[in-house]
Each structure stands twice: as structure tokens, then as C-alpha cells.
Amino acid sequence: MSELRNGKVRDPESLRGRQVAAATARQIEISQSLSEFDWIPRPRLLALRRLGIETAEDLLTHFPRRHEDRYQFPHFPREESDVPICLCGDVVKTSMRRFGGWKKIFEATLEESSPNALSEPLVCRWFNLHYVQKMIATGQRMVVFGKPRLRGKRICVDHPEFEVIENDEEISIHFRRITPIYPATEGLSQRALRSIIYRLLNEISDEPLDTLVPSGLVHGERYDAIRAIHFPESWEARDAAREHLVLSEFFAMQMLIASRRSDASIRVGRAHCGAGVLLDKFLSALPFELTGAQSKVIAELRRDLAAPHPMNRLLQGDVGSGKTVVAITAMLLAVEAGYQAAFMAPTQILAEQHYAVLGRWLEPLGVRMALRTAARQEESGPLPLFERGEMNLGSTGCQPVVSGSLPDTSADADKQGYRRRNLPHFERPWAKYAITFTTRSHRQLSTEARDIVLESLLRWKDRRYELYGACVMPDHVHFLIEPMIERDGDCGNPIFFPVSKILHSIKSFTANRINKIENSNEPVWETESFDRLIRSESDLQEKFNYISRNPWDAGVVGSDQDYQWLWYPGRYKAQEFAASCREQQAGSLCSPDRVLPPREPQIIVGTHALLYENVSFSNLGLVVIDEQHKFGVAQRARLTAREPAPDVLVMTATPIPRTLTMTIYGDLDASIIDEMPRNRGKIVTAVRDQSKLGEVLSFLRTQLEAGRQLYVIYPLIDESEKLDVKAASAEYELWRERLHPYRCELLHGRIPAAEKQEIMERFRRGKTTALISTTVIEVGIDVPNASVMLVENSERFGLAQLHQLRGRIGRGEHKSYCIFLTSDHSKETSAKLTVLEKTSNGFEVAEADWDLRGPGDLLGTAQSGLPALKIGNLKSDAGLMRRARAAAMSIFGADPRLELPENQRFRRLVVEQQGRTFSNVS
Ligand code: ADP
Ligand code: MG
Numbered sequence: 041m042s043e044l045r046n047g048k049v050r051d052p053e054s055l056r057g058r059q060v061a062a063a064t065a066r067q068i069e070i071s072q073s074l075s076e077f078d079w080i081p082r083p084r085l086l087a088l089r090r091l092g093i094e095t096a097e098d099l100l101t102h103f104p105r106r107h108e109d110r111y112q113f114p115h116f117p118r119e120e121s122d123v124p125i126c127l128c129g130d131v132v133k134t135s136m137r138r139f140g141g142w143k144k145i146f147e148a149t150l151e152e153s154s155p156n157a158l159s160e161p162l163v164c165r166w167f168n169l170h171y172v173q174k175m176i177a178t179g180q181r182m183v184v185f186g187k188p189r190l191r192g193k194r195i196c197v198d199h200p201e202f203e204v205i206e207n208d209e210e211i212s213i214h215f216r217r218i219t220p221i222y223p224a225t226e227g228l229s230q231r232a233l234r235s236i237i238y239r240l241l242n243e244i245s246d247e248p249l250d251t252l253v254p255s256g257l258v259h260g261e262r263y264d265a266i267r268a269i270h271f272p273e274s275w276e277a278r279d280a281a282r283e284h285l286v287l288s289e290f291f292a293m294q295m296l297i298a299s300r301r302s303d304a305s306i307r308v309g310r311a312h313c314g315a316g317v318l319l320d321k322f323l324s325a326l327p328f329e330l331t332g333a334q335s336k337v338i339a340e341l342r343r344d345l346a347a348p349h350p351m352n353r354l355l356q357g358d359v360g361s362g363k364t365v366v367a368i369t370a371m372l373l374a375v376e377a378g379y380q381a382a383f384m385a386p387t388q389i390l391a392e393q394h395y396a397v398l399g400r401w402l403e404p405l406g407v408r409m410a411l412r413t414a415a416r417q418e419e420s421g422p423l424p425l426f427e428r429g430e431m432n433l434g435s436t437g438c439q440p441v442v443s444g445s446l447p448d449t450s451a452d453a454d455k456q457g458y459r460r461r462n463l464p465h466f467e468r469p470w471a472k473y474a475i476t477f478t479t480r481s482h483r484q485l486s487t488e489a490r491d492i493v494l495e496s497l498l499r500w501k502d503r504r505y506e507l508y509g510a511c512v513m514p515d516h517v518h519f520l521i522e523p524m525i526e527r528d529g530d531c532g533n534p535i536f537f538p539v540s541k542i543l544h545s546i547k548s549f550t551a552n553r554i555n556k557i558e559n560s561n562e563p564v565w566e567t568e569s570f571d572r573l574i575r576s577e578s579d580l581q582e583k584f585n586y587i588s589r590n591p592w593d594a595g596v597v598g599s600d601q602d603y604q605w606l607w608y609p610g611r612y613k614a615q616e617f618a619a620s621c622r623e624q625q626a627g628s629l630c631s632p633d634r635v636l637p638p639r640e641p642q643i644i645v646g647t648h649a650l651l652y653e654n655v656s657f658s659n660l661g662l663v664v665i666d667e668q669h670k671f672g673v674a675q676r677a678r679l680t681a682r683e684p685a686p687d688v689l690v691m692t693a694t695p696i697p698r699t700l701t702m703t704i705y706g707d708l709d710a711s712i713i714d715e716m717p718r719n720r721g722k723i724v725t726a727v728r729d730q731s732k733l734g735e736v737l738s739f740l741r742t743q744l745e746a747g748r749q750l751y752v753i754y755p756l757i758d759e760s761e762k763l764d765v766k767a768a769s770a771e772y773e774l775w776r777e778r779l780h781p782y783r784c785e786l787l788h789g790r791i792p793a794a795e796k797q798e799i800m801e802r803f804r805r806g807k808t809t810a811l812i813s814t815t816v817i818e819v820g821i822d823v824p825n826a827s828v829m830l831v832e833n834s835e836r837f838g839l840a841q842l843h844q845l846r847g848r849i850g851r852g853e854h855k856s857y858c859i860f861l862t863s864d865h866s867k868e869t870s871a872k873l874t875v876l877e878k879t880s881n882g883f884e885v886a887e888a889d890w891d892l893r894g895p896g897d898l899l900g901t902a903q904s905g906l907p908a909l910k911i912g913n914l915k916s917d918a919g920l921m922r923r924a925r926a927a928a929m930s931i932f933g934a935d936p937r938l939e940l941p942e943n944q945r946f947r948r949l950v951v952e953q954q955g956r957t958f959s960n961v962s
Contacts, residue, residue: 068244070097080236087227088236099240100266102233103285103911104220107278108185111216116152116162117188117195126185128205129153129162131178142561146173150182162188163196181205185221203230213238218272237270252949253291257927258284269911283920286912290924292949293907297706298928299950301352302936304707309350310684312661313342314376319369321405326365333715334362340711341370344687345377345662351687354705357713358882359693359847360720360822364394366713367664368401370689375407375642379661379686383645386502386524386667394666395645402643410641412650471522472508473539474583477547477569478516480562485514489554490605493517494790496550498607504537504545511587512605514596518587520574525648539571584608607790662687667694694840695882697890699918702925714883716850721827723850723858723880727834727873730863737778739857740828744782748854749803749826750810753845755836771832772812782809815845824852834860835869839889842876850880868892890915907953 073095074080074088093099113128129150137145146169150162164184166172176182186200201221203214213235222233251262258265259280265288268281323330330338337355344351357363371381383398385391395411402409479485485493490512497519501507504526510519523536551564574580590596591603640658644650663686690708701710728736740750752775772786785799785808802808804823811826815837829849834842842860850856860873875888914921931946932938938947 068096068240070095070100070244072096074099077240079239084228084232084236087225090227091223091225096240096244099237100244100270101910102222102237103269105223106221107272107275108183108219108221109275110183110214110219113183115156116150116160118158118160119188119195120190121188124185124187126183127162128181128183131176131180131182132161134173134176134178136173141559143168144170146176148176148182150184153181160195163191163194164200164202165196165198167199169199175204176202206231218275218278220270241267241270252945253288254927254931257291257923258287260284262288282911286917286920287924289909289912290917290921291927292953293703293909294706294921294925294928295931295946295950296907296953297703297925298932299938300707302932304352304685305349306936307350308684309348309687310661311346311348312374312377312379312687313345314373314378316342316373316376318372318376318405318407322368322372322401325404328717328719330365331362331713331715331717333357333713334366337366337711337713338369340709341366341689342373344709345370345373350685351662351689352708353687353689353711354701354708355689355691355711355713356695356701356883357691357693358695358716359844360851361713361716363691363693363713364397367666367689367691368398370687371643371662371664372402372405372407374662374687377661379659380640380657381643381662381664382650382657382660382686383643383664384648384650384666385645386648390666391645391647398643398645408640408642410644412644412646471536472520472574472580473523473571474518474520474574474580474587475539475543475569475571476516476518477543478566479564480566482515483562483564485512485554486558487604488557489550490514492553492557493546493550494605494607496546496553498790499549500542500545504542507607509584509587509608511590511603511607513590513594518590520580520583520587543569543571604790608792660686662689665690667692693844693882695886697887697915698883699921700890700914703914703921706925712883714881719853720850721853721855723846723856725846725858725860725877725880727860727862727870727877730861733861736830736859736861739859740779740830743828743857744779744809747825748828749806749808749823750779751826751829751848752810752812753829753831754812754814755833775810775812779810784808784810784812787811787813815841822851823848825854827852827854827856829856829858831858831860833862834873835862835864835866839872839875839885839892842873843880843882843885846876846880 068077074093075085080088088094088099091102093102108126110126110128114125116127116129117125127150129152131148132151133147133149135147137147139145144167146166148164150164152159162184164182164186182202182204184197184200184202186197188195188197190196201224205214214231220234220237222230224230225233253262262284265281265284268277269285272278272281341351341353344353355363355366367383371383374381383394385394391411395409399409493512494510497507497510497512497517503524505521505523508520508522511517521542523539523542526535526537526541547565547569554564555561572583574583588606588608591606592599597603644657665688690705696704744750752771754771772784776784785802787796787799791799799808799811803811803826806825827849829846831837831842831845837845846858849858858876860876862869862873871892875885875892879885879888912920931943934940935943938944938950
């Protein structure tokens with residue numbers, strides 16, 4: 041370090057000083073394209089472009105990830121540290137070692153430049169990163185950043201961030217200052233990026249940039265803040281600059297949110313609220329009292345329904361807190377006022393469940409109901425498939441839909457193939473596909489490998505697609521899916537998960553895992569795959585039969601044997617599934633108002649297909665959307681764009697931290713049910729070490745003796761890579777012995793649905809005492825007498841999921857017990873499990889979850905159609921978000937349409953962002 045410290049280096053000039061010097065040079069405008077600057081070499085331009093950086097402004101707002109204090113480096117550590125530190129030293133040795141066969145460790149040993157008697161060398165290590173070896177050589181000087189750890193007698197830093205010091209570069213930019221560290225990019229070193237930004241800052245015109253922030257909110261000029269965030273003169277200056285930029289960013293975001301909110305409130309709506317006779321009838325028939333929270337929310341909904349402007353409300357509440365009852369009350373008020381209400385669920389299965397539940401409550405009141413999903417139209421009976429000609433399969437609003445399947449026979453393909461290809465698969469709404477992919481060179485999948493593949497197919501089920509059937513053969517895989525909506529495209533069309541993306545995830549995920557257990561690195565899958573759009577009933581029937589008979593037809597198993605890697609949901613037996621495969625009709629939700637004819641359904645339950653299908657809503661007044669996180673903002677906008685707009689109630693059982701609510705759901709009014717029904721017993725939660733299983737067992741027995749029932753949960757099959765987790769089926773035998781003479785049953789995702797239902801039914805009726813289960817019980821089980829839950833390997837689950845699981849108990853009047861077993865003693869695990877011991881409130885769990893997972897998790901900002909954040913952190917900057925929100929709200933409060941002259945600049949800000957929001961969502 042000596043020559044750096046001893047001033048051989050030019051003193052860094054202040055940027056402002058340089059600015060004056062450069063004033064005569066050509067001035068750069070902020071909107072200029074970087075390709076106009078001849079001093080940026082082409083390869084670097086390309087690397088920047090990969091980051092989405094095209095203009096001077098893009099580059100200047102490519103903010104540092106952190107800064108290093110390179111005025112002075114500390115001495116090398118002699119102990120471990122939990123905080124990463126920044127060190128500088130000379131490379132005195134490098135070496136490459138092998139371990140575990142083909143894996144490699146590269147080590148570089150550093151010594152302090154001016155060592156003293158107590159100095160210890162520092163070993164930097166990189167595992168399996170071949171390129172690092174090419175970058176580091178003995179004799180170089182390096183700056184490294186990482187956490188020192190004691191390994192044997194050596195102090196090591198594993199995978200440090202590093203920068204090799206090259207003497208020929210301008211050291212004043214990189215040293216003797218608070219130095220910016222940028223998000224890493226391939227093909228662009230920190231030094232290169234830093235130099236380009238430094239030069240750009242010096243050459244840029246210092247005409248004040250447009251300030252798009254009210255002056256009361258931030259201090260100083262944006263221009264100065266941008267300079268200071270890259271090359272701050274002090275830590276205070278850095279912090280002030282950051283605050284300025286974060287506030288600007290948040291303000292822009294909140295303006296967008298406030299504009300959506302304002303748009304909604306000035307839109308023409310109607311009052312959709314009856315007098316409440318029907319509601320009173322419903323309430324008096326309820327076998328329980330409403331909780332205070334439920335009554336409060338019902339009052340809020342009633343007020344909104346009665347108001348002439350459209351309701352836009354979010355209802356959050358834990359599973360079991362009674363949201364459905366609340367939604368029913370709102371629907372009854374709308375029905376009584378002569379309107380229709382729609383209840384939308386994210387999947388067909390959930391829609392059918394809701395339909396059954398609602399029917400039980402509402403049919404006694406004489407309310408006419410209908411189920412409308414892509415698959416079924418209960419009331420009018422299943423429609424004949426493909427009754428209309430193919431040419432009619434056409435468009436839903438702005439979607440170009442071309443009829444026909446993918447070319448599957450060559451003769452056909454000649455005639456129509458290319459035209460068919462014009463439509464990207466994923467824009468075809470609610471399409472179903474039969475997909476096949478094969479292993480490379482007939483590689484045989486072991487039974488474990490087949491497990492992995494089937495698990496992974498189930499892993500994305502209901503997240504990326506609905507799965508109708510799957511069969512994992514020893515050297516190929518078939519499955520039948522309907523891709524779900526990934527996001528909203530321009531003008532609000534839904535974009536479905538592309539088959540290619542779905543396949544890619546499955547292939548790469550499974551290939552990795554299979555190779556890991558088989559200790560191989562050969563390719564597992566053939567690159568090509570076959571997907572076929574299913575469009576006719578016979579087509580489908582044939583495909584389904586083929587898949588479900590494949591193992592037997594191919595002679596992989598004997599005719600009297602079961603094939604374990606065949607999956608299909610029982611309710612979609614071939615016949616029924618075929619009946620469900622009906623092409624969508626044209627049209628949209630919006631049809632002109634008219635008086636409800638006497639036989640029209642009053643409440644329509646369905647999937648999101650309701651939005652796109654020509655479902656006969658003659659007089660839609662209220663839409664309830666369950667599970668908001670699967671339903672994007674633009675889809676909601678599609679509903680509310682209608683004039684007069686229906687009231688919208690969005691419900692979610694996944695509570696999110698309050699600070700996030702004001703952003704992600706900032707355009708909605710929020711209601712919360714934060715109270716469980718009174719008839720629920722208390723839940724006691726305890727974390728126990730695996731070694732205490734004996735004691736836990738004797739406790740469980742006392743509960744069973746008292747007549748209670750038990751869930752034992754394993755982290756398996758659907759959600760995890762089971763390899764080092766005990767397999768539920770193996771454990772099942774153990775549990776039968778442990779709980780003898782009580783009756784146990786095994787439940788997991790691969791059991792056909794019909795059988796699953798029988799197992800659950802036996803449990804519900806108390807015929808079975810204990811259910812040994814995977815997380816399949818997360819949804820849809822309500823057994824009040826089951827008041828004890830034991831979760832094995834609980835470290836494997838996320839906080840939110842553990843909380844959801846625990847929601848299965850505490851449903852009756854008995855005191856309930858939830859025991860989390862673990863053998864993991866890490867800090868992370870114990871922090872996580874302690875949260876659950878302390879609270880059973882979903883909001884507190886959500887806050888803690890967010891804390892533990894740390895920043896950077898945007899929790900669905902993508903779905904909310906908000907721009908990605910460049911500098912602000914939703915969590916640690918929550919206070920700034922509050923200020924930005926208040927500023928935005930007050931502008932819209934005074935001028936809801938942004939008509940005042942002084943607000944024109946904000947109007948531009950909003951419009952610009954609207955253009956961008958959906959394009960940077962990936
Ligand atoms: P959520 O949709 O919030 O998960 P549900 O509305 O499905 O919850 O309610 C869960 C269960 O609790 C249902 O069986 C429902 O009938 C019952 N329930 C709802 N509200 C109350 C209440 N106030 N008191 C007792 N039971 C209730
Ligand atoms: Mg519910």
C-alpha cells in the first residue's frame with residue numbers, strides 16, 4: 041500500500057473542480073445514448089447494454105451497491121468477524137487444490153503491504169470458480185471484501201469480493217476515497233465501470249436536471265445527489281444523497297399508486313347496497329357470533345357498497361379468520377340491490393370448493409348460484425365441445441387467437457403450420473398442452489430420479505400451471521397442463537407462462553438434482569421436447585389414455601402392479617377432464633346493464649376465466665377476488681375499467697407487513713381481520729430437539745388418550761428435494777408402531793384425489809386418529825378435533841408455510857399444541873422457529889419473516905405492476921416511503937386529475953412510469 045499512501049498518486053481532484061475544467065469540452069446531455077461516446081470501448085458498451093444501460097441517465101442511475109472506505113485499510117484480522125471487512129494486501133502465493141473428485145479450490149494468500157511482527161497472512165478461497173484463477177497472480181496487490189473466518193489455524197475469507205490493483209490506471213478514482221462498489225456484471229470490472237461513471241460525471245452538462253419531487257420533500261439538487269452517491273466526499277454526504285434519491289424514487293412510485301387510486305375514485309360507479317333484509321336473514325341463521333373484526337369489516341364494506349364511487353378494497357386475514365363469511369355478506373347486499381356478484385378463485389379446484397361452501401350457506405336463502413370456470417358451467421350443464429366452428433374460437437378482446445393445434449402431422453403442417461405459429465403459445469388463453477420430453481441418449485432414470493422429476497412437476501403445479509396428468513417413464517416424461525397467468529401484458533392482456541419457460545425450469549431443476557445424487561455431470565435431458573396444443577375432445581381423451589396406460593403398455597410394470605410415477609387428480613378422470621377441455625369463447629366481462637332477468641344467477645363463482653369469457657353478466661355489481669397474490673393489478677384494472685365500475689373486494693390469507701401494504705396494495709383501501717373466532721382454543725407452540733422425540737411421544741399419547749387427533753407433517757413431495765429428509769412413507773411404518781393401538785393413515789400428494797378424499801373423510805369422522813402427511817394438508821382440511829400437530833424437520837419449511845400449516849389446528853374449542861421438531865441448531869433456524877413460539881398472529885409472522893429474510897425481497901411488486909426499485913429498500917426505508925406517500929397523497933388530494941399548471945411535471949412523471957411499469961417485470 042505504501043506508494044498509494046505516500047502520495048505518489050495525484051490527489052483526487054474534486055469533481056466540481058474537474059467540472060469547470062471540462063466545461064469547455066463537449067457537453068453531454070443526460071438522455072444521450074452511450075454509444076455516442078467514443079471513449080467507451082465497444083465491449084463495455086455491450087456489457088452495459090446487457091444490464092439495460094443505454095443512456096447517460098441509465099448509467100448515472102446505476103447506483104452503487106455499497107461503498108468502501110479506502111482512505112485507510114485496517115490491519116489484517118487475527119480473529120473471525122461477522123461483519124465483512126475491506127482489506128488490502130499483496131498476493132504472495134496462489135494454489136489450486138482438488139477435492140471430492142472434480143471440484144476445485146483456488147487459494148490466494150495475501151500479506152499486508154507493511155506487515156508488523158504480529159501480522160498474519162490472509163487466505164482467500166474460491167470454490168469451483170475457474171475464472172478467478174485467471175485473474176489473480178503472485179505479486180499483485182488486491183483489495184478484498186468479505187467475512188474473515190478461522191479455518192484450522194488460518195484466517196480465511198471465502199469467496200471475497202475483490203479488485204486487483206493495476207498501477208497504470210487512475211488510482212485517484214479507485215483509492216484514497218470512499219469508493220463505490222457496483223452490482224457485479226459479467227464482462228465489466230468494478231474498475232472499468234467506476235472509471236466510465238467517473239468520466240461521465242465530469243463531462244455531463246450541469247444544467248439542473250428536471251426536479252420531479254416537491255421541494256418540501258427533498259433538499260438540494262438531484263444532480264448533486266447523483267454525484268455524491270457515486271463519489272461521496274464523506275459518509276454523511278453519501279447518506280444525504282441516498283436519502284434524496286430514495287425519496288425521489290419512492291415519490292415517483294407513490295404518485296403512480298396515488299394516480300391509480302384517484303382514477304378509481306373519480307370513475308363512475310353505482311351504489312350496490314340493498315337494505316340488508318337478506319343479510320340479516322343470513323346472519324341470524326349463522327351458528328356463531330361474528331367476531332368484532334368481522335363486524336367492523338362488514339360495516340366498512342357496507343359503507344363502500346352504498347357509496348356511488350367504486351369500491352377497491354383489500355381484505356387481509358389469516359386462514360380461518362372468517363373472510364368467506366364477510367365476503368358473503370357483501371355479496372348478499374349487492375344481490376339484494378338487484379345486482380350480480382362474482383366470486384373468483386385462482387384455480388378451478390378452489391373455485392369448486394368455494395362453490396360448494398357458498399351453496400351450503402346461500403341456497404337456503406333462495407339465492408341463485410352458478411359455477412363458471414373454463415371447465416364447467418354448472419347451471420347450464422356442460423356445453424357441447426367445439427360446437428362452434430373453429431374459426432369462431434377467436435379473440436378475447438385484444439388477444440389474437442389463431443385456431444388450430446400445433447402442427448402435429450406433417451401433411452397438415454404444410455398447409456397451416458406457419459400461420460399457427462404466428463401466435464405465441466403463451467398468449468393463447470387457457471390453452472392446454474400435452475408435453476413430452478426425453479432423456480439424452482436413453483439415459484435411464486433411477487427410481488429416485490423419477491421421484492425427483494415427479495416432485496418437480498408437482499412443485500410448479502398451481503403456481504405456473506394446472507396439472508391434469510403426468511407420467512414419468514424411465515427414459516421420458518409426459519404431462520398435461522394448462523399454463524397459468526404469469527403477468528399482464530400491455531393493454532391488460534394476460535400473459536401466460538410460456539411452455540418453454542415451464543419446461544426449462546423443470547429440466548434444469550431436475551437435471552441438477554439428478555446429477556447430484558448420481559454424482560454425474562452428463563446432460564440428463566434431450567434439448568428438444570414435444571408440446572402439443574390440445575384442442576379437441578378426442579385428441580385429449582386419446583392423450584390422457586395414452587399417458588395413463590403408458591407404463592403398462594410399455595411393459596415397464598406388470599399388469600397387476602401399480603406404477604408409482606403416474607399422477608392425475610382423481611377429480612379429473614379422463615371423461616371429466618375431456619369435458620373440461622372446451623375452447624374459450626370470444627367476448628369480455630363487460631356487457632351493458634340491464635335488469636336481471638328472473639332466472640339469471642345472482643352469484644357466480646368461477647376462476648379468472650370469468651374475466652375473459654363471455655359469461656353472461658347482465659348486471660355485475662360486485663366482484664370478490666380470493667387470493668390476490670395470484671391476480672395481477674392489470675387484471676383488476678380490467679374489471680374496474682368498466683363503466684359503471686363494479687365494486688371490487690380482494691381477499692388474501694397471506695398477510696404482508698404493513699409497510700408493504702401501502703406500496704403493493706397502495707391503491708386499495710385496506711381492511712384487516714386480526715381476530716380469530718372466539719370458539720377457537722388457544723394454540724401452544726413449542727420447538728423441540730429431535731433427540732427429545734421420546735418425551736414428545738409420551739405427550740402426544742396423553743392427547744390421543746384424551747380423544748384428540750394428530751397431524752404429523754413431513755417436508756416432502758410437493759415442496760422439497762426430499763433426499764436427506766426422512767421419507768413419509770418409511771416413517772409411516774414407524775409411527776404406526778409408536779402410536780399403537782391408535783390408527784394412523786398416510787397422506788401425500790401422489791395419492792389419487794379420490795382416495796385422498798376418503799382418507800381425509802375417515803380422519804374427519806374420527807375413524808383415524810393420526811394423519812402422517814406431507815404438506816398436502818395445507819389446504820382445505822378443517823377438523824376441529826385435530827388439535828395436535830407435530831412437524832418433523834421443521835427447519836425445512838419457510839416461516840409463512842409453517843404458519844399456514846399450524847392454521848390446521850386450533851379450529852375447535854380444545855386447547856391445541858403445535859410441536860416443531862428439528863435437529864438443526866443454526867441461528868437462522870432457531871430465530872425462525874422462535875417467532876412461531878412467540879406469536880400466532882399472521883401479521884407478526886409476516887413482519888418477522890420479512891426481517892429474517894432480509895432486504896431485497898420485493899414480495900410481488902412485480903405483480904402489483906410497480907416499477908422495480910433502483911435504490912430504495914422497501915423495508916429499511918419504510919419511513920421515507922411514508923413521507924413520499926404523504927406527499928403524493930396531498931398532491932392528488934388537492935388536484936385529483938393533476939390539472940393545475942404546477943402539477944404538469946408530476947403528470948408527466950406518472951405517464952412515463954405507466955409506460956414502463958409492465959415492461960420491467962420479469
Ligand atoms: P377464511 O376464508 O378466512 O380462511 P373461513 O371464512 O373459511 O375463513 O372460515 C373458517 C371457518 O370458521 C368456517 O368453517 C367458518 O364457518 C367459521 N367461522 C367464520 N366466522 C366465524 C365466527 N365468527 N365464529 C365461529 N366460526 C366462524
Ligand atoms: Mg378462505
